[in-house]
Amino acid sequence: MKTLALLATIVTGALLLYGTRDFPDWADPQSPTSTHVSPYYIEHGVEETHAPNLVTAVLGDYRSYDTMFETVVIYCAGMVVVSVLRRTRS
Amino acid sequence: MIWQFDLLILALVVICAIATITVRDLLAATVIFGVYSFLMCLLWAEMGAVDVAFTEATVGAGVSTILFIAAIFRTTRRSKD
């Protein structure tokens, strides 16, 4: 059973490594990720949002819908832990 | 991006990942996991993603390690299997 698990791990890892061959190079300007929306953010980000840190501009303004539900997910996790674990003293 | 530096950090990341799952003492595993988080933080900072590195340093290495330790204090220290 243990050798089987090891074999499965090695095969999965080899497949994943083979899959990374199709990835674009690090910081490749011709890759699809840096030819569609990234140029728009870089060119218009500062004048539209007055935020020199582009990561904040994208997280807080352009993709704030994502950030909103990220916060809601953290809130839900905290509330679940409180309601499951906490014993209120009378 | 300096490839020698990259290679060193990646090798240490792999070593830490293997050590985390092989070590018997749960507290030691947690501490090594914190080291793993810091190495990932270093890797991201070195690749230019400073915001992600910051998040990893605060959440991954800081708070989650403490939460793991707090959970371990409620269990027995050594792994049974």
Added chain:
Amino acid sequence: MKRLQERANTRPAGQGLIIETSVRIMVPFIQLYGLYVIVHGHYSPGGGFQGGVALGASFILLGLAFDLPTTLERMSERSNALLANAGVLIFTGVGAMCAILGGYLLDYSVLTAIIPMAAAEWRSLGIFLVEVGVGLAVMSIMVSLFWDIGSAGQMDEGL
């Protein structure tokens, strides 16, 4: 001498004069740094999430060096729950306000109807309001997670 030794032996694990004093000095600076990270998120790495975690970590550090009731003195259960709800409500409230005023959800530029400013300035201010909401929510959630996991929900003494 013997009494001192006895007291040192009966002290709970992890508590000591050096740790308590250094934590007492460090905590205000950590909180100041957390606030700086939230407020300065427009110009430097950081933002609501990271700053909120740093703020929460200062309370967790207090809880580790002293005990859980000490953190409860600084931030009560009630105010913790209040802050978590207020943070999420600030974020969703700002987003909903944009929709109510006739724009898209979370499109801060329509908020010029409330305070007349340039659209880009309102978007900058909107990012700031949202980051403050995220910071408040994350801070109180982290502290309450530490309380509940560290004391198994009993809220008595902690680790």
